[in-house]
Amino acid sequence: MTRREAAMANFMKGYNCSQSIVLAFADMLDIDEKSLLKMSSSFGGGMGRLREVCGSVSGMFMVAGLLYGYDGPETGQVKANHYARIQELAHRFEEQHGSIVCRELLGLNVRHDVPVPEARTAEYYKKRPCPEIIGDAAEILDQFIKENEIGE
Template sequence: MNTIKINHKDQAKNYFMEGYNCAQSVFLAFSDEYDLDSDTILRISSSFGGGMGRLREVCGAVTGMFMAAGMIFGYTNPRDQIQKSEHYTRVQYLAKKFEEKNNSIICRELLGIDNKRDIPVPEERTKEYYKKRPCFELVSMAAEILDEYIMEQKGEKVWQDQQNGEE
């Protein structure tokens, strides 16, 4: 894993500004952490934008963060209850960190949308779109939360403090 080489936070934001959905933006930002090609990453995560296909459920940025965490830390043995529990604990921790900053992990709540579901047609990405949507901030935040978690797991908290000028 090459956790430190890429600024995942800025990368996720840039991908979103290029037009990728929230889940794609975060999952793709961490592509240096796993052995998947960009096309596969984008296809896997394409269904999760707009809170899962614009159903406005769990935020795509959060889902992208969970997918990246699964690729980096996930389990493969369906009978290993310890690994499953550890991973679900990890997912809940990441969700809690996101929720602490945003009061929710639900897309419609984050966007202030009243309807439970949205039309399946995505909005055109215009200057007005980017002005009214906090999504670029949310993908950046999700990537930052996962980066912090990865660094903590690898004992790289010292590196982060140095980068923030807190020596």
């Protein structure tokens, strides 16, 4: 199963968009799955259904941070290099989807949605582009990782 397929399957199992991405890359990360799922749980629905940055994009950023991030009070080139990675991932996603903002991707007019998620029914999945968006985010991140082998 590709990471794209795994991320999409995670979403179809009921994980949020951010969790779906992070879980698809869990085998590469030096942190247990339960912690990864808790860490990414706040970012579904564009950050707790605020409909801001897409959760799959946040998931990409979390994985990139765990793979390539810095762990000190960096102010110079180390921080700049990492932020450049994050901007590159965002740019690639935006090239495909026109935005990294959840409400824009879903065509919603609401800025801060109610906190209660919709039931995951067949109708829910029919009207949402989320599985494909999540798959694209996983594919973008997978390609980025291949281009920037860990340990650089």
